[in-house]
Amino acid sequence: MKYFSLLCLLFLITSCYKGKDVDLIIHNANVNIMNDQLEKAEAIAIKDGKIVEVGPERQILNKYASDQIINAQKKDVFPGFHDAHGHLTSLAKQRLSVDLRNTSSYYEVIGRLEKHQSKKQQEIIIGRGWDQSLWNEKELPNNDLLNKAFPTVPVALTRIDGHAMLINNAMMEHVGITDTTTIDGGVILKKDGKLTGILLDHAIDIVNFNIPDPSKAEIKASILDIQSDLLAAGITHIHEAGLYKRDLDILIELAEENALEINIYAMLLPTENNIQFAKENGHYQNNHLSVQSFKVIADGALGSHGACMINPYSDDSTNHGILLKSPERIKEIFNLAKKLNFQVNSHCIGDSANRLVLNIIDTLMKDRPDHRWRIEHAQIVNPQDLKLFASSGVLPSVQPTHATSDQRWAENHIGKERLNNGAYAYNSLYKQSGMIIFGTDFPIEHYDPFATIHAAVQRKSSNNEPIDGFVPKEAVDLSTTLKAMTLWAAYGCFGESKYGSLEKGKQANISIFDQKVQSTSSFLPNYAWLTIVEGEIVFDMR
Template identity: 40%
Template sequence: MKKTIFLLLFSVALISCKQQEKADLIVINANAYTVNDNFDKAESFAIKDGKFIAVGTNKEIQNKYTTLKTIDAQNNAVYPGFIDGHCHFYGLGLQQQKVNLVGTKSYDDVLQRLVAFQKEKNTTFITGRGWDQNDWEVKEFPTKEKLDSVFPNTPVAIRRIDGHAILVNQKAIDLAGISTESKIDGGEFIQKDGKLTGVLIDNAMNFIKIPKPSKREQIQALKDAQKICFDLGLTTVDDAGLDKQVIELVDSLQQTGDLKMRIYAMISNNKENLDYYLNKGVVKTDRLHVRSVKVYSDGALGSRGATLKDEYSDKKGHFGALVNSYEDLQNLAQRIANSEYQMNTHAIGDSANYVMLKTYDEVLKNKKDRRWRIEHAQVVDLKDFHFFKNVLPSIQPTHATSDMYWAEERVGAERIKGAYAYNDLLKQYGKVALGTDFPIEHVSPLYTFYAASIRKDLKGYPENGYQMNNALSRENTLKGMTIWNAYANFEEAEKGSIEIGKVADFIILENDIMTVDEKKIPHTKVLETYVNGEKVN
């Protein structure tokens, strides 16, 4: 009798094992936010061939699937891999090879970092980025005299944190052939007492010919950027402005497996890129997607290059300037509208936003599902918000918490009501794409989440949050960093949520940012990052 029962149980177990399907990886005991249409949560999911094949409870998944590899998430929070909707991935990597001037508290602080860098590197052309005069006690643009005294024979070119102004020394000016008579549309050579100060704005920066990195340096830059991003939970990045040569290098490194990051590449707006890609059409692989053009309409608010309808509140008679002419922007929009490509336009000031929104409205008539984006949408006239019903806002929440100390001085009490108005933008389109604009801002998507939903800086200022009527809910913020960013990239069917058939990109965090006390959000650690079910950090 005992033998019969044993054989019966053995047969049932054998049949049960045969019925189980094989998975490459199973995750159990997860506090997982799927970010599907119902915003469901799950305990477990199974992965095969780099995709989610089942999502459910521990019991459901373990009964149906067998695997040689199981991850116990220990009830930690699990999310779809974060997507940065607007950044400069390649630029972040290159920045690792330059002077880091982020956080400098004075011009002298900048000089000290330059001297220390040059002592270590001894380069023939010193470059760097990150200074911001708004963080200094003297909130005026620096002038080049101190730079000339420290570096009389070595050219120096250091970008402001927003990338729309650059400080150069006399040696760099001489190499570029710039004089007090130099002029350019969409830019400015700032002068004081009839002399060049060394600060160049927007298109004027193009005069400075900084040596191009070698291929070895480019490859290292991409690998450096990947490590930083994977460690912080990013699995897809939208690189806002790449040239054909860099895109092809990215593709080659992805094909060899040296680069595992997924990249949505916006091509830079120049003749070579446009002629090649608009004729070639959309480029799509498992990890690379090329189908958009990054365009600049104006500069930045911090350097007063953003184009405003009325003069700057803190600089009478100054309105900023378009960096491309109105006619060129219209012609470009029409050309892109006649292709398969998406147009993603940098627009900061209310005038630049209006110009681009009107242009989009005109050229996209009778064209469906183009998902054209305004990048930043930073200052928008309250009368113009309705245009966003058909235009996707691509916004960077940490810009609000970085600029809030001085933004109202630039635009005044009335215009500030339409600035950094993320919830108002969401109400118009129904979705927002969220990013960082790194390395202008910190890379961490958790800072993005905190700035969007809590609207404070890392010191907890202001106590009640900045313009909280335009804060996003935590749920909408998470969507904006995952499924809505996937949508912005025409990739919502393949990523952005933990659902069957989608790529198995997910992250495990030490805290549940949907419920944890707000103070813990920006300091939450990313425990593990997975791309295609493969651990990458």
């Protein structure tokens, strides 16, 4: 009996030390919880895709047991990063066309097109990504060289910002553009009465709606390739910034096939088909795809002089840019979104567009203070209008690498006074709103989150230009930057109760980075060592 009692006691003691079963334990880690208090921990226990507990090493290892234990080797652990403004389907299509990014001259563009065509022999050539500012050219190009190289094959080349397109005469004939063609919200540029081949903003639609997309299978395969690249960068959430219905349908198919591992928060362009989808489905959730917002494009891009400005461009004294939708149409869409309880995220780059949209929201949404409507880009804001972000409750959703890319020509376009007072003013916007959201606008910029960190904190490109930083007074600190990519980005898509920080009960969306997450005067490349979505390892470079 004595021995039996002793055995029972030993059994009870060992039972006490047997931890509760969980699916995954991460330990020996520098866990950045990214809650409001910026607390840290050493270990995480995960079960059924959610965080069970975060705490000290010994506490987690004593309390829980798992067949899958990850020694994080003291690496930095964060909530999976958000890219709060990207274009997944646009990048997918870009990868299926001629890549013209980082071309150093018009002649290099022609060379890439000729090399592509010699292999593909396509009936229509599509290219994306050129930027004449990299060619030491201030003005947009004309199509003379393009016509000589491709006199009979229609060619359409979209600028890096997506708001300008260069086409040859064969493409004009293909889509029916003539000297008399006009379009609301767009410009078909002429010089000395002659068509130049440049289309701006809605004029691009004349081409895009009359040329074939890649096949659905090609686009889906390309999206899945990009998904792998994003997960390898530690990005677990994408805010897809503007979808036509055909692209939404592709994402829905991928979601239904359980092919999406990355979380996608999709913004619908307010087309007739998309509005009908919103009316029929309301807030839509399908595995990793969610839809409850519209994207309204109020003006064009600064690089192509399409951003709508209060005063004319400094280098184009008769040009104020383009308002792509009338104030009446903007109000109509906003009222519809409010009725449907849909968020609206408005592309506003110029100070005139920002002023208009901020004032409309300030009036319309006073009875819904937690609306979380966003201004996307907010690149040029009149200093007098900064306070409207606070009074209207609008969230600034910006892309720090736009600042460091545009620094080559921004002062030339808008002048020193506007540049230093309300341009790329991320610190000012943050102080007004109390939070700020960061993305990249890929494929216009690269999706590398560490380029975003460097641009936000140091105000430099990944090439460390300019050496003293671009408008450095508008830099934000590293903690603010990391919140803008995690907790606040989650708030900006109504997800802060589910993700954005590593707290008990939230989804186990986690990125462990190979190198220390920091910001120094010189750019430091970094990437994910391990990426986890809802408790499942989706990228592993161990």
